Amino acid sequence: MSSQSRKNWSLEVEDEEIKKLFSIYNGKYNLIAKHCRSGKSPKQIRDRYVNHLDPSIDNSPLTFQEKMIILKMAKESHSWSKIQKALPNPGRTTLLLKNFYHNAKRKNQHLRTNPMDVELLLN
Incomplete structure (x- = not known):
């Protein structure tokens, strides 16, 4: 080509x-x-x-419940397909879960070094 x-x-x-x-x-x-x-x-x-x-993908923001499930299960295993199956919404992709987890982890590390960054904590 x-x-x-x-x-x-x-x-x-x-x-x-x-x-x-x-x-x-x-x-x-x-x-x-x-x-x-x-x-x-x-x-x-x-x-x-x-x-x-895939038309079955749900791109709406993750719910609080979904976020908690991802964070809890990812501590034990990074099997994104297992985590995906545990969510109440089957339209979440494993890529979305992985990206959410790594972004949350990065935010958490930033908060440890900058504890007064309330804006980041709230988003």
């Missing part, structure tokens, strides 16, 4: 093509990759679909 044709390719167009091919090939990522003009690998297509394009 030439670099010029890649410059004209947009994420929106790529996403629409992946969604269309997903419905045609029923989630067979090897076939989707073979017919996708973006040149993405089956793993890249799967990751994009599972983490961003």
Whole structure:
């Protein structure tokens, strides 16, 4: 694939093509990759679909209950799929859980060094 044709390719167009091919090939990522003009690998297509394009994904903010479950379970194990199954909302992706946990951990470390940063604590 030439670099010029890649410059004209947009994420929106790529996403629409992946969604269309997903419905045609029923989630067979090897076939989707073979017919996708973006040149993405089956793993890249799967990751994009599972983490961003799947219509069952719930992108609303995590509830307090979900946050507590993630924080408690992640202390014992970083098996994001097990944590995902323990949540009351099945529309949360493992990527979302992992990102939330690592961001919360980073905030906690920041608060230890800057205990008066109330703004960060409240967000």
